Amino acid sequence: MIASLAFIFLTVAALVQIIYIFRKDASPDPFSHYLSLAAGLFLAVEIGRRSIAISFFAVTSLFESLLLLATILALLGFAFRIQHRIKITKGIVFGVDICAMIFLAVASSPLAPSDILPPVPALQSAWLVLHVAFTMIGEAFFAAGLFGAVLQLAAKDEEKRSSHDRFTYTSIAVGYPIFTAGALIFGAIWAEKAWGVWWSWDPKETWALVTWLVYTAYLHFRLVRKNTGKLMPILVITGFAFAMFTFFGVNLLLPGLHSYG
Amino acid sequence: MKSAIDRVYDSLRSVKLASMLLVYLAGACLIGGLIPQGKSDSFYFDHFSPFLARSILNYGLARIFSGILFMGPASLFIVNLTVCSFHRFTGELRKEGRKRRHGPDILHVGLIILAIGGIMTSRFRTESSIDLSVGSNAGLPDKSSITLVDFTFERYPDGRPKQWISRITISRNGQEAIANRDIKVNMPLRYRGFSLYQSGYSMTTEARLRDPMGVPFVMREGEKMEFDGGYIVYMTMDNAGSGVFLLRDNSGRRTVSPAQDKKIGPFILDQYSISYTTGLKIVHDPGYAIVFAGLILILSGAFMIYIQKLKRSLA
Numbered sequence: 001m002i003a004s005l006a007f008i009f010l011t012v013a014a015l016v017q018i019i020y021i022f023r024k025d026a027s028p029d030p031f032s033h034y035l036s037l038a039a040g041l042f043l044a045v046e047i048g049r050r051s052i053a054i055s056f057f058a059v060t061s062l063f064e065s066l067l068l069l070a071t072i073l074a075l076l077g078f079a080f081r082i083q084h085r086i087k088i089t090k091g092i093v094f095g096v097d098i099c100a101m102i103f104l105a106v107a108s109s110p111l112a113p114s115d116i117l118p119p120v121p122a123l124q125s126a127w128l129v130l131h132v133a134f135t136m137i138g139e140a141f142f143a144a145g146l147f148g149a150v151l152q153l154a155a156k157d158e159e160k161r162s163s164h165d166r167f168t169y170t171s172i173a174v175g176y177p178i179f180t181a182g183a184l185i186f187g188a189i190w191a192e193k194a195w196g197v198w199w200s201w202d203p204k205e206t207w208a209l210v211t212w213l214v215y216t217a218y219l220h221f222r223l224v225r226k227n228t229g230k231l232m233p234i235l236v237i238t239g240f241a242f243a244m245f246t247f248f249g250v251n252l253l254l255p256g257l258h259s260y261g
Numbered sequence: 262m263k264s265a266i267d268r269v270y271d272s273l274r275s276v277k278l279a280s281m282l283l284v285y286l287a288g289a290c291l292i293g294g295l296i297p298q299g300k301s302d303s304f305y306f307d308h309f310s311p312f313l314a315r316s317i318l319n320y321g322l323a324r325i326f327s328g329i330l331f332m333g334p335a336s337l338f339i340v341n342l343t344v345c346s347f348h349r350f351t352g353e354l355r356k357e358g359r360k361r362r363h364g365p366d367i368l369h370v371g372l373i374i375l376a377i378g379g380i381m382t383s384r385f386r387t388e389s390s391i392d393l394s395v396g397s398n399a400g401l402p403d404k405s406s407i408t409l410v411d412f413t414f415e416r417y418p419d420g421r422p423k424q425w426i427s428r429i430t431i432s433r434n435g436q437e438a439i440a441n442r443d444i445k446v447n448m449p450l451r452y453r454g455f456s457l458y459q460s461g462y463s464m465t466t467e468a469r470l471r472d473p474m475g476v477p478f479v480m481r482e483g484e485k486m487e488f489d490g491g492y493i494v495y496m497t498m499d500n501a502g503s504g505v506f507l508l509r510d511n512s513g514r515r516t517v518s519p520a521q522d523k524k525i526g527p528f529i530l531d532q533y534s535i536s537y538t539t540g541l542k543i544v545h546d547p548g549y550a551i552v553f554a555g556l557i558l559i560l561s562g563a564f565m566i567y568i569q570k571l572k573r574s575l576a
Contacts, residue, residue: 118417118421120423121445173567174567177563185560189553194458195458199379207290209290210287213286214284214287254294
């Protein structure tokens with residue numbers, strides 16, 4: 001119910017944003033970010049409710065991970081709009097909200113059962129909570145960077161390309177250390193505590209490493225190349241595609257220790 | 262004109278080289294993530310076309326992470342990282358104190374230390390398993406003795422597992438070194454360079470019976486007890502919690518599920534009970550501390566980069 005309310009808020013926000021996209025005025029609309037904030041707060045309440053029900057931070061299933069990701073994206077949509085350091089275009093605002101909606105839609109599908117279940121022994125770990133939470137926060141920034149990269153590729157003039165590049169780089173630069181901490185470091189520590197091995201080349205671990213390597217390559221290529229070409233945004237889009245395959249594709253297509261989501 | 266040594270040094274510390282190696286390693290990991298690793302040869306022929314299976318095996322793609330296609334470039338990456346880190350660090354030291362940024366240096370050194378720890382772990386890590394039932398003991402690699410004092414299987418109301426707890430005692434040279442310590446999943450016991458993990462359990466059921474003289478005895482699953490004219494074998498416990506016996510007597514051979522205080526052959530069933538055997542994994546990893554230190558340095562460096570960028574953007 002609460003998640004459905006959040007979805008409605010995001011839908012209304014997206015509809016408003018679509019209207020403004022077709023307006024000649026370059027500025028985003030003046031209020032859809034408050035709807036995103038409301039959606040994010042509703043989702044946070046839902047996560048809190050589930051956490052209280054199981055006496056553990058509710059990030060132990062695919063449904064809960066998607067809920068967390070949508071929460072962070074909705075709140076990011078608000079945060080991007082109220083800050084003034086980086087120019088935020090209508091396309092980016094819309095993209096971040098649509099992303100949150102997509103993740104919520106997947107969460108409501110049969111792929112992600114929404115049963116409120118307390119964690120099995122392997123998931124009862126603070127490191128697991130840090131691993132999932134930081135990974136989701138990092139990936140939310142990568143999602144924002146994705147839209148910046150897409151708009152950068154689609155831009156017809158240098159000024160717009162440069163503006164979108166600055167947004168993309170900022171998103172990736174913020175998300176990268178958080179994702180590094182979550183996906184690799186806290187994940188490895190949790191694996192050692194639970195199973196006695198830091199790294200086992202499990203498909204999920206391997207694909208998380210692929211994702212990290214692509215974003216690391218992006219950040220290093222930026223040191224040696226001009227940012228006007230297509231390589232940088234293509235790397236960002238590729239990195240996000242791999243992040244999504246790590247999240248969904250591995251669970252659904254490749255078995256391993258991470259099968260529970 | 263730069264000397265040959267200078268040119269080699271510049272090549273080895275090149276960010277371009279690092280970027281290309283990162284892309285290559287991502288590609289290698291992608292292959293390793295798509296092709297199941299470490300399976301038998303017949304697995305690949307069963308699951309792929311003959312041409313693909315032969316290619317996977319001939320080019321080392323079935324064990325890519327331990328093969329030259331991965332280890333070679335990964336080693337070159339570590340060399341590149343080391344030379345680049347040295348060059349960068351010495352360059353930063355020449356700057357005025359407030360302008361120095363050591364976040365990337367700490368992160369890079371963390372990666373190097375992680376690589377060293379990883380090599381030590383992969384070369385020298387040992388792992389063994391022991392199964393213990395309550396009251397039994399086993400030897401540890403350092404000649405200590407571990408005894409399972411108790412095993413608890415906690416369940417949620419819906420029957421799902423909540424926790425497996427092995428309460429153990431460790432003795433060394435006849436003296437108690439560790440008394441009544443719990444080992445749970447995600448809470449291993451660290452002891453004299455070893456780590457003991459709760460890795461599994463098994464369950465067996467027992468049937469407690471009395472013979473015609475009233476003498477009690479216990480039958481475990483698969484055990485046989487003979488009597489004049491036949492025998493009984495205790496097979497297992499069914500889902501309803503009743504034991505299943507194979508009874509052979511003058512009437513023939515059949516399966517029976519006697520309730521408490523009922524006869525089976527000449528014996529009387531007292532009760533059934535469940536006994537657990539815990540599975541503990543014992544790991545000795547000389548690289549543990551180094552890997553952990555590397556991870557902490559990477560974490561610290563990554564956040565230091567971020568905080569320094571934030572400070573500059575807010576200034």
